[in-house]
Amino acid sequence: MPNAFLRKLDSFEPLHPDDRDWLKSISSRTREVDADIDLISEGDNPENVLLILAGFAMRYKVTSDGRRHIFAYLIPGDFCDLHVALLKKMDHSIATLSPCRVAYLSPGTILELTERRPSLARALWMCSLVDEATLREWLVNLGQRSAPHRISHLFCELHERMKAVGLTDDGSFELPLTQAELSDTMGLSIVHANRSLKELREAGLVSLKNERIVIPNVRRLAEYSDFDPSYLHLRWPALAHGSRQR
């Protein structure tokens, strides 16, 4: 696989060949991790910066009454904790959802990067800006949309992001999520998530089977979801763009 990470950075802005080479050279120390393993836990003071090379992971937090909330999905090419290098302590946890290949970068590598490769540093900063924009969009999603629209909006986003790293197959991609995870993401009960999925399925908008999602008509789903990919700041969004007004 030609490195989803390179592909992702490239999809923001073309990378310098020098930077490409340098990036390839550093992805040395990698590890295979099983599904359902915490990569980083809340309260940790992480020593490495982690990069997902393959597989699916999530950021989450557990409230004091035991409710879990998932607020990000990490797909190949995503950093786990670029941002937290600066902070003393993780304020949330990260766990794998499927078996993953993970690169462990030393803080020194990141430091070197920020000092000697300004254009790359910009690209990385860009990554965290997009993460932030994504959080904002998720907030809108939770605050303003009904369950089925919420869920389908998530699917649109994941499709767009998976496509940017070359992991879609014509509206279909791996999605190793249980309905429990989906509901903890959407602030819904499992039961209601299930019923909403059923509604989407019966409307012919999405079907979900064997850890794989199929979207027969991506554009139709995007319209249904009021999905406008501009917050992802990709150079080539799969969708021209939604119908959001000013």
Place this chain on the structure above:
Amino acid sequence: MPNAFLRKLDSFEPLHPDDRDWLKSISSRTREVDADIDLISEGDNPENVLLILAGFAMRYKVTSDGRRHIFAYLIPGDFCDLHVALLKKMDHSIATLSPCRVAYLSPGTILELTERRPSLARALWMCSLVDEATLREWLVNLGQRSAPHRISHLFCELHERMKAVGLTDDGSFELPLTQAELSDTMGLSIVHANRSLKELREAGLVSLKNERIVIPNVRRLAEYSDFDPSYLHLRWPALAHGSRQR
């Protein structure tokens, strides 16, 4: 006022005296802006980086069906769009909620800063990390908590942040929000936000009058809200810390 911005950065990590002086020197170009004015609109390509020196502002977005969602409040010392300097287009809008004093920094200033003042640059990066952590916490808030708890959690956060910049008076501070704004923040209807406020008021937890909030017992409200300030990454949180388990 001894510059809320300095105070904020200081509350993450003590500032270098040199950096303090430099910071004071740049807050030259400021402007007074009325309430309810868009500082930046979605789609803009902003030319300046804005810093709130006094007053209250918000980030928001409007969905295609006309629903507004607010996903951040900006208080003195907060950057509006540090982050978006890199992006081509704003993916959301920023508007004042009260009359504000705003500093306009040229992108050049920021560039100079990131190149010549690494420790300051770290402090600024820190600001965006905290913004991001705050978004995550808001997501948990919307996804997992009931209306009254949601609202009181917001109040706890604002109290903590206002305190960090010296704008609280013993559990009380300016809060120029209408119930409409509150409900657009919380993903609630105005009516329900009103009833939830009533509940909080009758429980003696908070009262809200004349654009000012009074929290008789901050610790009690924090317990009620399951509020743990650690996501704000302040050096001296007003609250020792909540009861969040691992």
Place this chain on the structure above:
DNA sequence: CGCACGATTGATGTCCCTCAACATGAGTGG
């Protein structure tokens, strides 16, 4: 005064939750 805006309250409906039962499929051990 009369107007606009925000806050408040009542009545009614709906979205979503909880509890509970049952179905399905993968894995395990006999």
Place this chain on the structure above:
DNA sequence: CCACTCATGTTGAGGGACATCAATCGTGCG
């Protein structure tokens, strides 16, 4: 090969949280 378990998905019934519609009330302001 079958009984068993466990995790996940699915469906029904009833209740609660929250939405919507509508009316009223206070207050600052031209």
